[in-house]
Amino acid sequence: MSVTTALTAAALTGGLLIGGVAAPAFGAVHTASAPVADAATVSVGGEGRASAAPDMAVLTAAVEATKPTAKRALAAQSAAAEALLAAVRKQGIADRDVRTEGLSLNAVYQHTDRSSKLTGYQAGQSFSVKIRDMGRTGAVVEAVTHAAGDAARINGVTFDVADPAALRAGAREAAHADARAKAEQYARLSGRRLGRLVSLAETGSGVHRPLDVPGAAFDEGKVQVAPGEVRQEVTVTAVYELD
Structure with a gap:
C-alpha cells in the first residue's frame, strides 16, 4: 500500500x-x-575505468619453413627456431619469458582444376616473448627477423602491465563510487535519504584491454612503437535501502 x-x-x-x-x-x-x-530500495549500476602506462611488451613471433619432405621441413624449422631463441637470449630475455605457443607440420598441395599434387611440407613454430624492458622492443623485433631470416614471422606486439591487480582495484573503486553517486541522486529525487548497502555484485570484472600492434606495423623495418595506455573496466550492480 x-x-x-x-x-x-x-x-x-x-x-x-x-x-x-x-x-x-x-x-x-x-x-x-x-x-x-518492506523497506524501499534503489538498484543502480556503476561503471569504473582505470588506465596506466604499460610496463611490458609481449612479442608474438614464429618461424616457418617449406621443404619437399617433412624431415627437411622440420630440420629447417628447428634451425630457424634455434636462431630465434639465441637472438632473444642475446637481447637479455630470460628463458622463463619465452614460451612455445604452437608447433605444426602440414602438407602443401598444388591445386589444379582436375587434381591436387603434393609438393612438399610446411613446418612452423610460434613463440611469445615477454619484453620487460619496453625500450628494447624494437631491438628485439629486429634481432628476431635478422636471426631467422626469411623464415621469421612477426605476428604482433601487445603492450600490457605485468601486474594488473592495482589497475583492476582502481577500476573497482571508480565503479563503486559511480554506483553510490547514482543511488544518492535517486534518493534525493525521491525525497528520501540513502540507507545501508544491501548488496553489491561485480558484473563485468576483468575487461582487460591491452594495446595490440599488428605484425604489419613492422614491415619494411618499421620497428618504432607507441605503447599508449592499458585500460581496465569494471561494472557493478548495487542495491541500497532508502530511509
Missing part, C-alpha cells in the same frame, strides 16, 4: 498511520499484529 493510500484509509477509518500502516480506531478489536511494510 502506498503512503497516500495508507493515509486515506486511515482518515476514512479514524485510525492512525504508524510506520506506514493504518492503526485501528479506538475501540476496534484485532487479533493479529499489523504487518510491517
Whole structure:
C-alpha cells in the first residue's frame, strides 16, 4: 500500500498511520499484529575505468619453413627456431619469458582444376616473448627477423602491465563510487535519504584491454612503437535501502 493510500484509509477509518500502516480506531478489536511494510530500495549500476602506462611488451613471433619432405621441413624449422631463441637470449630475455605457443607440420598441395599434387611440407613454430624492458622492443623485433631470416614471422606486439591487480582495484573503486553517486541522486529525487548497502555484485570484472600492434606495423623495418595506455573496466550492480 502506498503512503497516500495508507493515509486515506486511515482518515476514512479514524485510525492512525504508524510506520506506514493504518492503526485501528479506538475501540476496534484485532487479533493479529499489523504487518510491517518492506523497506524501499534503489538498484543502480556503476561503471569504473582505470588506465596506466604499460610496463611490458609481449612479442608474438614464429618461424616457418617449406621443404619437399617433412624431415627437411622440420630440420629447417628447428634451425630457424634455434636462431630465434639465441637472438632473444642475446637481447637479455630470460628463458622463463619465452614460451612455445604452437608447433605444426602440414602438407602443401598444388591445386589444379582436375587434381591436387603434393609438393612438399610446411613446418612452423610460434613463440611469445615477454619484453620487460619496453625500450628494447624494437631491438628485439629486429634481432628476431635478422636471426631467422626469411623464415621469421612477426605476428604482433601487445603492450600490457605485468601486474594488473592495482589497475583492476582502481577500476573497482571508480565503479563503486559511480554506483553510490547514482543511488544518492535517486534518493534525493525521491525525497528520501540513502540507507545501508544491501548488496553489491561485480558484473563485468576483468575487461582487460591491452594495446595490440599488428605484425604489419613492422614491415619494411618499421620497428618504432607507441605503447599508449592499458585500460581496465569494471561494472557493478548495487542495491541500497532508502530511509
